[in-house]
Amino acid sequence: MIEAQLDWSLALAILVGFGVLWVAFGWYLGRDNRSIDDYALAGRNVGFAFATATAMATWITSNTTLVAPQLAYQFGIWGMIGYSMAALGLILFAPMAQRIKSLMPHGFTSGDFIRTRYGKSAWAMFMIISVFYAMGWLVSLGMAGGILLSSLSDLSYHTGMSAILIICVLYTLLGGLKAVIATDFVQSILILTGVVIIAWVCIDTVGIGEIHQQVSDFQPELLNVAFPAAIMFLFNNIFFGIGEIFHSNVWWSRAFAFKTGVGKRAFLLGGLLWLPIPIVTGFVALAALSLGIIPPSADMVGPLVAAKLLGSIGAIFVFVVVFSALASSMDSLLAATSDLITQDGYKRLINPRADSDTLLKASKRIVIGLGVLTWLLCLPKVATLGALLNFTGAFVASAIWPIVFGLYHPGLTGRFATAAMALGTITGLVLYFVIGFYVAAISACLMSLAVCLLGLWLAPGKFDWQTFKEPDNVPE
């Protein structure tokens, strides 16, 4: 047992306490949900405070609190700054959120947009990318829940993984997006407070001067601002983060759900508030040398430093922060993926005449189905699945330019948008295996851009933006 671990009874008490609190909160918020608009998009009227908090909290995953310290420990300064650059995805999505809301005030999903803008073949390619990424992220979060909660406490992998899935499925099922957004607000306050307290104690106890001295003496490469591998990581991470946010229905559903005029400001402020968090959590890891900590695995460096600085209270802090970080992303992903499958799968392909009540029931069943499927995929605890998200970098980055041109340029046609996503993905995957994970997103993005520019040069179209407002494309 390492000293960052909590006793199983205390860990279970925290899990049960949070579980009951979130589920009751979800039920309370969901009691007025009457239509699919209420359930899937929180009534399309989310205010600035909740909108900013949910944009930020959803982007704080278990990776932000544990992989950022690991990267600082391995890559030094560029590791934590590189990770913080993922905030660019949120910041650049801000004007797009406003454009999405004005083009499609009654839209439901990113799939709606792609199908109306580019047609069926691009929509099919986009759905493959979206569903593959969403399931990859869900499984990686479920597995991270099991691995992290079992590392931070005496709980078993299966108990931790099952607990976080059951809690998130229950409150998402009962409250829909409204419950997801309200819990995101509370979780963001918890995460930020925990992270700041740990960093403040670290500065107060060890001191930045002492940390700099120790790193300079024993691992000076971590302070090297021309560390090639770390700079490559930084650029890949920027494109990966942008690809994740630009294409995923997690963010599009928020653009539709936020009150008119709120989306741009909320994503911009959410991104700016998110930016310092990986630097703060990363800095804490640099104190490991001064504290004489040698972690059994690099991703445990953050919890170990916190436990060393704050004793058992530190372990509780880390447990609560990690649990909140996991839940704030998993609930959003469950809600947005169920929304995507309900609208683009069930309604589009199976039951085009479905009314709001039917869609509401289908959406709730899909949330349960996604929870069960994720649980089954997480059962084997295949550690390499944790790398699945890096693999999806090629897929998501290939969608960046078709979405940007689709929103702002009437010239790109469906044929070239489909080719851009397909060729971008293939290029990214080939280079993922030939060179490494750190070039998958960049290469996919560049190939996709080349195909889009070729399409605009060879066969420009003339898309009419009013198509989004035609009765066929406006849900009842």
Place this chain on the structure above:
Amino acid sequence: MYLSETLLTLLVLVACAGAALAPIILLLLYKRDLKDKSLW
């Protein structure tokens, strides 16, 4: 080129100040939206 102690201190303190301000900003926005009845 290696990051000096001064620059590391500046980077960490600015990041910590930003992270500490975030919950305060969120709570102030919540208070304003609650007062205007524009939370949802």
